[in-house]
Amino acid sequence: MDIKALEDRYDQMKRRNWQIDITRGKPAPEQLDLANAILTAVGPDDCIGADGTDYRNYSIGTGIVEAKQFFSTFMGVQPEEIIIGGNSSLNLMYDTLVGAMMFGMPGGDGPWKDQAGLKFLCPVPGYDRHFAICERLGIEMIPVEMTGAGPDMDAVEELVSADAGVKGIWCVPKYSNPTGETYSDEVVHRLAALKPAAGDFTIIWDNAYAYHHLGEGPAEVKDILEACKAAGCPDRPVMFGSTSKISHAGSGVAVIAGSQGTIADATRKMFYATIGHDKINQLRHVRFFGDLDGLKAHMDRHAALIGPKFAALDAVLTRNLEGKGLATWTRPKGGYFVSIDVMDNCAAETVRLAGDAGVKLTPAGATFPYGRDPRDHNIRLAPTMPPVDEIESAMEVFCACLELASARKHTG
Amino acid sequence: MDIKALEDRYDQMKRRNWQIDITRGKPAPEQLDLANAILTAVGPDDCIGADGTDYRNYSIGTGIVEAKQFFSTFMGVQPEEIIIGGNSSLNLMYDTLVGAMMFGMPGGDGPWKDQAGLKFLCPVPGYDRHFAICERLGIEMIPVEMTGAGPDMDAVEELVSADAGVKGIWCVPKYSNPTGETYSDEVVHRLAALKPAAGDFTIIWDNAYAYHHLGEGPAEVKDILEACKAAGCPDRPVMFGSTSKISHAGSGVAVIAGSQGTIADATRKMFYATIGHDKINQLRHVRFFGDLDGLKAHMDRHAALIGPKFAALDAVLTRNLEGKGLATWTRPKGGYFVSIDVMDNCAAETVRLAGDAGVKLTPAGATFPYGRDPRDHNIRLAPTMPPVDEIESAMEVFCACLELASARKHTG
Numbered sequence: 140m141d142i143k144a145l146e147d148r149y150d151q152m153k154r155r156n157w158q159i160d161i162t163r164g165k166p167a168p169e170q171l172d173l174a175n176a177i178l179t180a181v182g183p184d185d186c187i188g189a190d191g192t193d194y195r196n197y198s199i200g201t202g203i204v205e206a207k208q209f210f211s212t213f214m215g216v217q218p219e220e221i222i223i224g225g226n227s228s229l230n231l232m233y234d235t236l237v238g239a240m241m242f243g244m245p246g247g248d249g250p251w252k253d254q255a256g257l258k259f260l261c262p263v264p265g266y267d268r269h270f271a272i273c274e275r276l277g278i279e280m281i282p283v284e285m286t287g288a289g290p291d292m293d294a295v296e297e298l299v300s301a302d303a304g305v306k307g308i309w310c311v312p313k314y315s316n317p318t319g320e321t322y323s324d325e326v327v328h329r330l331a332a333l334k335p336a337a338g339d340f341t342i343i344w345d346n347a348y349a350y351h352h353l354g355e356g357p358a359e360v361k362d363i364l365e366a367c368k369a370a371g372c373p374d375r376p377v378m379f380g381s382t383s384k385i386s387h388a389g390s391g392v393a394v395i396a397g398s399q400g401t402i403a404d405a406t407r408k409m410f411y412a413t414i415g416h417d418k419i420n421q422l423r424h425v426r427f428f429g430d431l432d433g434l435k436a437h438m439d440r441h442a443a444l445i446g447p448k449f450a451a452l453d454a455v456l457t458r459n460l461e462g463k464g465l466a467t468w469t470r471p472k473g474g475y476f477v478s479i480d481v482m483d484n485c486a487a488e489t490v491r492l493a494g495d496a497g498v499k500l501t502p503a504g505a506t507f508p509y510g511r512d513p514r515d516h517n518i519r520l521a522p523t524m525p526p527v528d529e530i531e532s533a534m535e536v537f538c539a540c541l542e543l544a545s546a547r548k549h550t551g
Numbered sequence: 552m553d554i555k556a557l558e559d560r561y562d563q564m565k566r567r568n569w570q571i572d573i574t575r576g577k578p579a580p581e582q583l584d585l586a587n588a589i590l591t592a593v594g595p596d597d598c599i600g601a602d603g604t605d606y607r608n609y610s611i612g613t614g615i616v617e618a619k620q621f622f623s624t625f626m627g628v629q630p631e632e633i634i635i636g637g638n639s640s641l642n643l644m645y646d647t648l649v650g651a652m653m654f655g656m657p658g659g660d661g662p663w664k665d666q667a668g669l670k671f672l673c674p675v676p677g678y679d680r681h682f683a684i685c686e687r688l689g690i691e692m693i694p695v696e697m698t699g700a701g702p703d704m705d706a707v708e709e710l711v712s713a714d715a716g717v718k719g720i721w722c723v724p725k726y727s728n729p730t731g732e733t734y735s736d737e738v739v740h741r742l743a744a745l746k747p748a749a750g751d752f753t754i755i756w757d758n759a760y761a762y763h764h765l766g767e768g769p770a771e772v773k774d775i776l777e778a779c780k781a782a783g784c785p786d787r788p789v790m791f792g793s794t795s796k797i798s799h800a801g802s803g804v805a806v807i808a809g810s811q812g813t814i815a816d817a818t819r820k821m822f823y824a825t826i827g828h829d830k831i832n833q834l835r836h837v838r839f840f841g842d843l844d845g846l847k848a849h850m851d852r853h854a855a856l857i858g859p860k861f862a863a864l865d866a867v868l869t870r871n872l873e874g875k876g877l878a879t880w881t882r883p884k885g886g887y888f889v890s891i892d893v894m895d896n897c898a899a900e901t902v903r904l905a906g907d908a909g910v911k912l913t914p915a916g917a918t919f920p921y922g923r924d925p926r927d928h929n930i931r932l933a934p935t936m937p938p939v940d941e942i943e944s945a946m947e948v949f950c951a952c953l954e955l956a957s958a959r960k961h962t963g
Binding site for chain 2: 163165166168171172174175176178179181182183186193194195196197198199225226227229230233234237240241252268271272275276383387388389390410411412413414415416417418419420
């Protein structure tokens with residue numbers, strides 16, 4: 140098609156007055172329905188814990204014994220290597236980095252706020268909320284390319300050994316946001332084997348999609364904590380997980396896991412902030428899922444609901460774009476996103492055109508530190524929330540926008 | 552009795568092997584039972600909010616519309632003057648002061664961490680968890696005497712006007728922890744009229760016991776936000792409340808209230824930390840209480856349960872100690888504590904003797920900054936948790952310990 144034909148197609152689509160939002164990784168109502176029984180899973184006759192504690196009352200800062208048992212299998216650690224938090228793993232990550240700023244991390248030289256030249260490695264494309272925390276705290280972000288099997292470890296090794304200001308790295312090791320890739324064993328091994336100049340170099344291991352496969356899975360990831368223990372740096376990874384996209388997104392349970400040194404440090408920091416998190420909600424999760432097999436079976440039901448949405452998205456992209464050289468995109472086996480790389484300088488324009496046609500996409504640049512994609516070429520698609528027919532319509536619009544934007548930028 | 556007789560009486564009591572814990576202000580199981588229906592107050596057919604939002608999903612950082620409506624009446628503010636948080640007001644207070652350290656407060660000169668000589672006024676006796684936050688953050692604590700109607704305002708006025716390092720004051724305005732006193736209108740007025748050297752002087756207004764009367768109440772406290780607006784310093788008070796001692800202590804809802812400037816600042820700070828708090832639990836509270844009258848009626852039932860415990864405690868103290876000149880104590884009309892002042896240098900020894908006899912009390916000194924009561928004379932009693940007969944037994948032991956400690960220190 141020439142530009143005129145592309146413009147005509149776009150104008151036709153625009154007249155349809157779409158109102159579809161695929162900006163955020165939110166579960167669909169049908170996914171939330173799967174967990175409705177959790178709302179009433181704990182009644183008045185079930186509030187006393189295995190150790191006799193009345194879970195309706197104060198006490199227990201780091202989680203009830205039943206939840207430590209359950210979530211330690213969830214995270215693949217020992218019960219003494221976990222803290223059960225509130226409803227938000229983002230909150231736990233934020234508090235971890237604020238705690239590092241104010242009080243330092245194990246193995247380091249005190250509070251980060253008293254040190255100059257703080258930096259964090261940010262695999263790109265990545266998660267905007269991670270980057271926002273660093274920006275807020277004044278920690279300079281250094282992008283590192285994702286490779287399809289985790290971050291470019293040659294670059295990571297060079298950066299961490301050269302500069303004691305490099306304090307950590309953001310990692311989403313499985314079905315990464317947004318590329319959907321899973322870290323290879325070699326990447327995990329090399330992360331554990333790093334020789335950072337900073338004694339308190341910290342891996343923020345945000346395993347947000349640990350059980351979130353799309354029909355074949357979940358994938359295996361090499362155990363980072365075990366690898367770091369073997370490498371003599373047990374306190375390096377601070378691991379996070381949550382049930383936000385497993386039970387109910389606003390009312391889940393989030394956890395921190397790590398070495399006993401990591402947990403002791405986090406517990407000490409948490410003592411000043413709270414008497415304890417919501418124990419009844421912790422118990423609801425244990426009662427609803429029963430055990431890890433119950434949770435895995437639950438996630439198979441999620442996969443059955445959202446797998447077809449990813450397939451529909453891919454089918455429309457393939458039909459419209461394959462062989463045209465305009466874009467490459469991921470075909471994730473799990474997670475909540477598809478990452479699409481378009482031609483340079485076409486991402487923002489594509490997102491703008493789609494928005495004008497009623498299809499809201501994640502803002503271009505959001506997958507990069509400071510919201511700046513230097514090549515303006517990456518777009519995150521989040522197909523879980525709308526029904527399949529809306530995903531298909533949204534992707535038809537998207538493809539029309541992408542082709543038009545590409546033609547305008549790269550011809551004439 | 553001479554010392555020998557006091558020692559004999561103490562030894563007799565010790566042989567009874569008491570195991571009574573009155574260290575913390577925890578509600579009794581019977582109080583928690585009153586709110587058991589909240590556990591199942593929201594089921595699958597009641598998760599869509601008045602504005603159409605699915606409360607099981609992500610979104611809404613500052614609280615659901617129903618909760619803003621309900622808790623704004625609870626706090627005596629407008630719905631746009633409140634943020635609904637998680638389960639812990641202590642956590643909100645901690646985050647407020649950490650936020651001040653990292654990013655500053657409205658009206659100030661930037662992050663407190665970059666300023667020297669940070670100080671906070673601490674009315675004494677007071678709440679150990681408040682003091683622990685200041686100590687943790689390196690904020691020097693300056694004790695100010697409580698008067699029976701709030702802090703000594705002459706001292707407060709002098710301290711805040713003389714030193715720009717004085718950044719704030721801890722206030723528990725109603726049924727204060729541990730003295731049970733309620734701030735007079737004059738104290739509230741003078742707090743609003745302060746002329747601090749610090750532009751961002753902040754009143755941490757922890758209204759933890761706003762509805763927690765013991766049979767005649769709740770008491771009225773002059774509206775600090777209104778007073779500060781009238782005095783031209785609307786952003787001075789940051790107000791906190793929670794349902795921790797109203798519904799279930801570990802699963803309540805905590806809130807921040809204040810001017811629109813205060814709320815805008817807190818919202819901005821909270822954005823980086825979380826997508827949002829537990830909306831279902833917010834809705835549970837709205838559904839369970841209905842409105843403020845429902846909550847007040849609920850607190851009348853609490854009063855009926857714990858009022859007799861305070862009466863029993865007072866009766867034992869009166870019978871054993873009245874007229875002996877060994878101690879003075881409060882007769883609160885609300886709250887969770889009785890504060891008793893013993894003879895100088897006798898508090899720690901009394902607590903130690905009681906502990907050895909199986910009656911655990913709040914550690915002596917806990918009601919003062921740094922855990923140091925300079926006269927070693929104040930003890931906090933927390934009679935809500937055990938049944939009446941245990942309170943009576945505990946107080947008999949306590950009086951025996953107090954008389955023995957006093958005799959040992961002040962005779963011979």
